[in-house]
Amino acid sequence: MSTPVLTPDASVLLDGAQLTPARGSTLTLDRGAVPYASASVVLPLLPADILGSLDPRSGVRCPLTFGGRAFDLGLRQRTVDHRAKTVTLTLASDEAILIKYxxxxxxxxxxxxxxxxxxxxxxxxxxxxxxxxxAPGPDADVTPRWPATNLLRNPALAGNVNNWTAGGGCTISYVAQGSSGYVRAAMTGANGAVFMVDTTKYDLNASPEATYNASVKARCEVPYRAGETARLVLRFLDNNNAPINSVFGPPVQMQSGEYRTLTVSARAPANAAKVAPYISINGSTLGRVIVLDAGLLYEGDPRFPVEPFTGGDLGDDEYTYAFEGDPDDSPSVRTPVGDPGDPYxxxxxxxxxxxxxxxxxxxxxxxxxxxxxxxxxxxxxxxARSIPDQINVAASTASEGEDTLTADDENVWVTGIIVMFKWTRNGTSYERADVAGTPGSVRTVELNRPYVPGIAQAMLFRLVGTGRTQSVRVLARSTATPGMVAQISLPGAPDTLGQVAAVRWDLAEMLMDLETTGLIDIAPGDWLDMNGTTDWADVDPDLDWEDA
Missing domain, CATH: 3.55.50 (Phage tail protein beta-alpha-beta fold)
Structure with missing residues (x-):
C-alpha cells in the first residue's frame, strides 16, 4: 500500500508561458486585509524579454492558477535577486490600484x-x-444634512412686502397666497429692479471674503413676452452703505405661469460689510408684471445648494426650522435632526x-x-461574506496549530470604538469624535477628513468578538475561502466552531495556513457537534436550549 504524494499544481502566466512558482511562493486571501488577495511568487531568473515586460507601472496582469482555481492579480512589484538568480513578483487584487490612484x-x-x-x-x-x-448588492442613502441660515428677513412674504424694496423702473405690492404670498412687480419701463432687502437700512451684514449664494423664483404674468429676462445680482457695500461691486447671475427668460429659478453666487470683497441681493428685470415694458417668490440668501459653498426655507416651515425627520428673532422679520435657521454629516x-x-x-x-x-x-x-x-461551506480540521490533518485567547488585541476584541476626525478648512482646524460601545477595551482610530457619522458603530459591529483566534496549518485545499465555517479539533483545546478569516497557501509545499475567528466551543453531543448529520428540526424539542 502506498501513500499518495501531493505535487504542486500552481502556475503563473507570464508573456504566454505557464511558469511554476518555486519554494517560498505564497498566495493569500484575507478578508481583514486590503488588498483582499495577494501573492508573492518566486521564479527562476527569467529571460530578458519576459523580465522587460514585467513593469508594474504599466498595469501588467499576472494570472495565477492553483488547484484549478484562477486568481487574476495585478503586478505591484518585481524584484530580481542576481545572487540567488530568482525573480520575486508581488501581486495583488485591484484594491491596490484604488489605494494608489x-x-x-x-x-x-x-x-x-x-x-x-x-x-x-x-x-x-x-x-x-x-x-x-x-456586483449587484444593497444600497444606502448617505445624503448629509448641515445647518444653514437664510439671511433674508421676510423670504416667505408673510402678509406684506416688508424688507423688499422697489429699486426703480417698477412698483411692488403684496399678493396673498395661502399662509404666505408673493411680490408683484408692476413695470413702469423697460428695465427695473427689486431688492430683497430694505434699502433704507441695508441690514444684511456680510463677512469679508465669505461666499454668498442667493436664489428666487420668478415668472411673468400672461401674455409671454420674448426677450423679457430677469437675473439675480449680489451688490456688496462698505460700512457706509457705499457700493463696492456687483456680481450678476445669468439672465433667465421669463415664462408666463411657470416659475424659473434665478441664482447667483459671489465672494465678498475684503472690505465688504453688507450685501444687498436684488432682481434685475430687462426687456420689459410699461404695464408688464413680474412675480417673485421664495427668496433665499445664505453664506456657504455653492457646491452644496440649499433649498429655500423660512423659520416658519414645519420640521420633519431631517430638519427643524426657526426664526432667530421676530417671526418673518429676522433670519431663518435650519437645524439638522440627529447626528448630521459634513458635506465636505x-x-x-x-x-x-x-x-x-x-x-x-x-x-x-x-x-x-x-x-x-x-x-x-x-x-x-x-x-454577506459568509459562505455556506465548511472546513473540518483535525489533529490528523494539521501539522501545526495555535489557539490564542487575548484581552489585548484590539483587532479581535473591543468593547468600544472612538473615531477621531481631524480636518482643516480655510485655515481653520476642526476636530470631532464619533463614539460607540461601552468603556473598557476601547480602540481609537484617527481619520484626517471631515466628519461622517456612524463609522464607530459599524467598526464596533465588525470587531466585537470573543477575543479568541486559532491558526492551523493543514493540507492545501484550493477552494478554501474567507467566510467559510471552520470546525477545528486540536490536542489540548476544546473543539471549536468559527469562521475562516484568512487563508495563506504555500504554493510549493501544498500546505495552507488558516486563520479563524468568532470561535465558540462545541460540547460533545450538542447540536453543533452533530451539525452536518443532524438538522435542528431533528433535535429533541423537550431538551433545554443549553443542552441541545
Missing part, C-alpha cells in the same frame, strides 16, 4: 450622488479602475487616494468594499 483636482461629483452609496463607489471606480465591475466629506480632494475617500463613506452605512480574485468588486454587508 489620486486625482490631480478636487472632485465634488460624489456630493451630487449622495442618494446612493453605490453610485459614489461606481463613480470613483470609473476614474481609478476604468474596467472595474461592481463628499468632496474627493486632490491628492487623496480613492480608497481613503471611499472607506469612511462605505463604513458609515455598515458596508464593506472589496475586490475578489476574479476582479469582481463587491459592496455589501459584512455578513
Amino acid at each position: 489620486k486625482p490631480l483636482t478636487e472632485d465634488a461629483t460624489p456630493f451630487t450622488l449622495a442618494h446612493s452609496i453605490r453610485a459614489i463607489v461606481q463613480h470613483v471606480l470609473a476614474q481609478a479602475v476604468p474596467d472595474a465591475v461592481l 466629506a463628499f468632496v474627493w480632494d486632490a491628492g487623496e487616494s480613492g480608497w481613503d475617500f471611499l472607506l469612511p463613506l462605505v463604513t458609515s452605512v455598515g458596508m464593506v468594499l472589496w475586490c475578489d480574485e476574479a476582479r469582481l468588486w463587491h459592496l455589501d454587508l459584512p455578513e
Whole structure:
C-alpha cells in the first residue's frame, strides 16, 4: 500500500508561458486585509524579454492558477535577486490600484450622488479602475444634512412686502397666497429692479471674503413676452452703505405661469460689510408684471445648494426650522435632526487616494468594499461574506496549530470604538469624535477628513468578538475561502466552531495556513457537534436550549 504524494499544481502566466512558482511562493486571501488577495511568487531568473515586460507601472496582469482555481492579480512589484538568480513578483487584487490612484483636482461629483452609496463607489471606480465591475448588492442613502441660515428677513412674504424694496423702473405690492404670498412687480419701463432687502437700512451684514449664494423664483404674468429676462445680482457695500461691486447671475427668460429659478453666487470683497441681493428685470415694458417668490440668501459653498426655507416651515425627520428673532422679520435657521454629516466629506480632494475617500463613506452605512480574485468588486454587508461551506480540521490533518485567547488585541476584541476626525478648512482646524460601545477595551482610530457619522458603530459591529483566534496549518485545499465555517479539533483545546478569516497557501509545499475567528466551543453531543448529520428540526424539542 502506498501513500499518495501531493505535487504542486500552481502556475503563473507570464508573456504566454505557464511558469511554476518555486519554494517560498505564497498566495493569500484575507478578508481583514486590503488588498483582499495577494501573492508573492518566486521564479527562476527569467529571460530578458519576459523580465522587460514585467513593469508594474504599466498595469501588467499576472494570472495565477492553483488547484484549478484562477486568481487574476495585478503586478505591484518585481524584484530580481542576481545572487540567488530568482525573480520575486508581488501581486495583488485591484484594491491596490484604488489605494494608489489620486486625482490631480478636487472632485465634488460624489456630493451630487449622495442618494446612493453605490453610485459614489461606481463613480470613483470609473476614474481609478476604468474596467472595474461592481456586483449587484444593497444600497444606502448617505445624503448629509448641515445647518444653514437664510439671511433674508421676510423670504416667505408673510402678509406684506416688508424688507423688499422697489429699486426703480417698477412698483411692488403684496399678493396673498395661502399662509404666505408673493411680490408683484408692476413695470413702469423697460428695465427695473427689486431688492430683497430694505434699502433704507441695508441690514444684511456680510463677512469679508465669505461666499454668498442667493436664489428666487420668478415668472411673468400672461401674455409671454420674448426677450423679457430677469437675473439675480449680489451688490456688496462698505460700512457706509457705499457700493463696492456687483456680481450678476445669468439672465433667465421669463415664462408666463411657470416659475424659473434665478441664482447667483459671489465672494465678498475684503472690505465688504453688507450685501444687498436684488432682481434685475430687462426687456420689459410699461404695464408688464413680474412675480417673485421664495427668496433665499445664505453664506456657504455653492457646491452644496440649499433649498429655500423660512423659520416658519414645519420640521420633519431631517430638519427643524426657526426664526432667530421676530417671526418673518429676522433670519431663518435650519437645524439638522440627529447626528448630521459634513458635506465636505463628499468632496474627493486632490491628492487623496480613492480608497481613503471611499472607506469612511462605505463604513458609515455598515458596508464593506472589496475586490475578489476574479476582479469582481463587491459592496455589501459584512455578513454577506459568509459562505455556506465548511472546513473540518483535525489533529490528523494539521501539522501545526495555535489557539490564542487575548484581552489585548484590539483587532479581535473591543468593547468600544472612538473615531477621531481631524480636518482643516480655510485655515481653520476642526476636530470631532464619533463614539460607540461601552468603556473598557476601547480602540481609537484617527481619520484626517471631515466628519461622517456612524463609522464607530459599524467598526464596533465588525470587531466585537470573543477575543479568541486559532491558526492551523493543514493540507492545501484550493477552494478554501474567507467566510467559510471552520470546525477545528486540536490536542489540548476544546473543539471549536468559527469562521475562516484568512487563508495563506504555500504554493510549493501544498500546505495552507488558516486563520479563524468568532470561535465558540462545541460540547460533545450538542447540536453543533452533530451539525452536518443532524438538522435542528431533528433535535429533541423537550431538551433545554443549553443542552441541545
